[in-house]
Amino acid sequence: MTVTVNVSEILAAAARRDPEGTALVEAREERRAVTWAELDQAADAVARGLSAQGLRAGHRVALVMANRIDLVIAYFAVLRGGMVAVPVNPRSTPVEVERMLVDSGARLVLADAAAVDAVRAAAAGVAHLTVVVDGPEPGPGETAFAAFLEAAVESSPAAPADPEALAVILYTSGTSGRPRGVMLSHRALIANIEQVATLEVVAADDVCLGLLPMFHIYGLNCVLGQAVHQGAPLVLVDGFDPDALLDLVVREGVTYLPVAPPVVAAWSGRQDLREKLASVRVVVSGASALDPDLARDFRESSGHAIEQGYGLTEASPVVAVTIGARRDADGAPKPHSVGAVLPGIEVRIVETVDGQDASPGDPAEIWVRGANLLTGYWPDGSDGPDADGWYPTGDVGLLDDDGDLTLVDRLRELVIVSGFNVYPREVEDVIAEAPGVDQVAVVGLPDESTGERVVAFVVPLPGTDEAEVTAAVEAACRTRLARFKQPTTVEIVQGLPYSPTGKVAKGRLRALARGSDLGLR
Numbered sequence: 001m002t003v004t005v006n007v008s009e010i011l012a013a014a015a016r017r018d019p020e021g022t023a024l025v026e027a028r029e030e031r032r033a034v035t036w037a038e039l040d041q042a043a044d045a046v047a048r049g050l051s052a053q054g055l056r057a058g059h060r061v062a063l064v065m066a067n068r069i070d071l072v073i074a075y076f077a078v079l080r081g082g083m084v085a086v087p088v089n090p091r092s093t094p095v096e097v098e099r100m101l102v103d104s105g106a107r108l109v110l111a112d113a114a115a116v117d118a119v120r121a122a123a124a125g126v127a128h129l130t131v132v133v134d135g136p137e138p139g140p141g142e143t144a145f146a147a148f149l150e151a152a153v154e155s156s157p158a159a160p161a162d163p164e165a166l167a168v169i170l171y172t173s174g175t176s177g178r179p180r181g182v183m184l185s186h187r188a189l190i191a192n193i194e195q196v197a198t199l200e201v202v203a204a205d206d207v208c209l210g211l212l213p214m215f216h217i218y219g220l221n222c223v224l225g226q227a228v229h230q231g232a233p234l235v236l237v238d239g240f241d242p243d244a245l246l247d248l249v250v251r252e253g254v255t256y257l258p259v260a261p262p263v264v265a266a267w268s269g270r271q272d273l274r275e276k277l278a279s280v281r282v283v284v285s286g287a288s289a290l291d292p293d294l295a296r297d298f299r300e301s302s303g304h305a306i307e308q309g310y311g312l313t314e315a316s317p318v319v320a321v322t323i324g325a326r327r328d329a330d331g332a333p334k335p336h337s338v339g340a341v342l343p344g345i346e347v348r349i350v351e352t353v354d355g356q357d358a359s360p361g362d363p364a365e366i367w368v369r370g371a372n373l374l375t376g377y378w379p380d381g382s383d384g385p386d387a388d389g390w391y392p393t394g395d396v397g398l399l400d401d402d403g404d405l406t407l408v409d410r411l412r413e414l415v416i417v418s419g420f421n422v423y424p425r426e427v428e429d430v431i432a433e434a435p436g437v438d439q440v441a442v443v444g445l446p447d448e449s450t451g452e453r454v455v456a457f458v459v460p461l462p463g464t465d466e467a468e469v470t471a472a473v474e475a476a477c478r479t480r481l482a483r484f485k486q487p488t489t490v491e492i493v494q495g496l497p498y499s500p501t502g503k504v505a506k507g508r509l510r511a512l513a514r515g516s517d518l519g520l521r
Contacts, residue, residue: 006159007167007189007225008043008080014231015040018204022233026069027248034069036231039076042149046077049148053130055107057082057160060169062101062109064088064119066238067210070134070145072224074110075214077148079167079186082160086169086181087215089420090115095480097122101129104169104181104378110134110145163187169378170217172313172421179423181378182313184217191371192316193225195342199323202230206256206281210236211245211263216420217317218287223258232256242266246276253279260287260419261294261451264306268298277302282323284309287419292335294448299332310338310405312393313421316372319345320405337404345370348390349399363398363408367391413506415444415452417484422454427477427485434476436460436469441496441504442487445513455513456487459495466492489513 004010014023019037026032034042055061061078063085065071078085086104088097090112097118101109106129111119113135120139123129131138134145167189169181202208208227212219227234235252237245240263249257257280264285267273277283284307285295295306311317322339333339341347348367349358358364369389376384385391396408415422424442431440439459447453460469470490477486491513497505 004190004194005161005163006079006165006186007193008076008159010190010193010225010229011036011040011043011076014228018231021231023228024069024072024210025233025235025252027235027237027252028068032069039069039073042073043076043080045149046073047081049150050077050081050083050108052148053108053143055081055083058084058166059108060084060086060104060106062086062088062097062104062106063215064090064092064097064109064115065112065134066090066114067214067219067236068112068238069236070112071214072236075220075224080159082165084166084169086171087220088115088171089213089215089482090118092118092482093480094118094121096482098125100171100181101126103171108132163190164375166375168220170215170220170313179421179426183375183378183381183384184313184316185375188316188372188374189221189225191344192221192318192342193229195344195370195372196222196226196318196321197229198343199321201282201284201321201323202226202232202256204231206230206232207252207254207279208232208234208256209249209254209258210234211240212258212260212287212419216287217313218258218260218311218419221316222286222311222318240266246273249280250276250278255279255281257283259283259285261285261290262418262449264290264294264298265449268294268301270301273301274303277304280304282307284321284323286311286318287416291448295332295335305332308333308338310395310397310407312395314374314391314393315345315368315370316374318342318372319347319366319368322404325404326402334400334404336406337400338407340402340404342370345372347399347405349397350392358398361398361400363396366393366395366397366405368393413443415442415454417444417447417452417454418450420484422452422485424454427454427456427481427487430476430480431456431458431473431487434469434472436464436472438462439496441506441509443506443509443513445510447488450484453488454485455489455491455509457491457493457496457509457513459493 015036023036023039108130110132131142138144163186167186168184171179214220283304286309307322309321311319320339320341322333325340346369349364350367351364367390413424427442438461441457444452497508
């Protein structure tokens with residue numbers, strides 16, 4: 001039995017099994033498709049192009065691209081060359097892109113047409129950085145992506161054979177401070193692909209939907225990784241239009257439908273939903289919690305019980321899933337449950353006060369152990385699993401009598417908008433620098449469409465105009481934060497509530513935002 005040690009090997013294996021089978025379909029104005037052999041050969045060519053640029057094993061390459069065939073080619077090329085992929089949201093602001101480029105020490109960045117302006121602005125102050133443009137004409141000092149496919153290097157790259165080598169750095173919230181780079185090795189990514197595969201979530205004859213963005217671990221390893229591992233075609237989509245996406249599902253005969261709660265909310269209740277999803281075999285929702293009422297409404301509309309899962313970037317990402325777990329009497333996943341822990345992963349429910357296991361049925365912090373866990377946080381590998389391999393997730397949950405996991409709350413202040421991590425401190429830092437702002441606190445509130453939304457409470461400087469302060473805050477957020485991080489509401493208050501220990505009492509702020517009068521005005 002061959003042991004996979006480099007993630008790019010799953011692509012080579014798919015090309016050997018079914019060279020002429022469809023690998024990727026790009027659903028844009030003009031349909032574009034590539035076979036497994038073509039995808040594998042293109043990844044080889046781009047790996048040679050990276051080598052021709054002077055990149056070597058361990059060098060970081062930022063991928064600031066939307067869901068498209070060229071992003072998949074670039075991802076596998078980076079890994080095949082032993083380099084480290086740094087996926088970045090192509091809709092990030094120049095400030096956000098620059099921070100990740102500088103922090104990761106990226107030597108090269110691949111940018112598509114939608115992201116190239118932000119990347120150029122971000123890269124202007126970063127030394128020793130090459131920008132490769134996929135779309136518009138390259139500027140001074142830049143290279144066209146197509147040139148990589150023509151790089152004259154005699155031999156094909158040999159994928160490094162060290163499973164502990166760093167494969168990906170993904171920026172996420174951690175537990176405090178600015179977003180941190182999660183270090184995921186080839187071992188971790190491969191382990192989770194294989195752990196999920198034991199449940200036969202995806203089969204070779206499935207057609208998978210690639211809507212979830214690949215700068216997010218869910219789209220990158222759970223959707224792309226699983227599709228390539230099983231040799232199942234993946235239909236790539238950039239952006240969510242409810243009607244157009246349903247038409248695409250029908251047109252491409254999609255059978256495996258991984259989505260996030262906003263998609264479920266947008267489709268639920270449609271009279272044509274059952275007909276539109278006739279080809280679909282399974283629907284899986286992840287990235288953030290799904291309201292049980294919404295899950296029930298979707299099932300009534302579509303005829304599909306939604307499978308759910310729990311994961312985090314640091315676990316590559318899946319820890320538990322309802323597929324294969326016990327069901328309710330009507331065959332649906334149990335309400336509030338995120339399912340059974342995957343084979344090869346262990347979970348403890350640990351009291352944070354004394355570090356002991358909680359009593360059965362009592363909620364406490366979820367600790368995880370398995371080969372799928374991060375190495376640590378960039379650059380030094382700090383705050384990874386402990387000496388016994390356990391990683392505290394910062395999430396609160398409990399195990400029921402069946403051994404299934406239920407999420408209760410989070411210990412950290414993380415806000416999850418449409419499945420993407422928004423970290424209050426980052427938003428607060430931006431708002432604090434806006435003209436007229438004295439104090440600021442940011443919280444997350446439930447939202448039917450996005451799971452949660454960002455709300456900012458701002459105390460203005462004495463004598464300032466509230467409308468002008470609000471406008472300044474909104475302008476600063478538009479300039480420096482990706483759209484999903486921007487507050488949907490900026491609430492001007494006369495003061496912030498504090499706890500006896502001197503911390504902002506964010507629970508009281510959440511109550512205020514829900515309509516309670518706490519006398520802050």
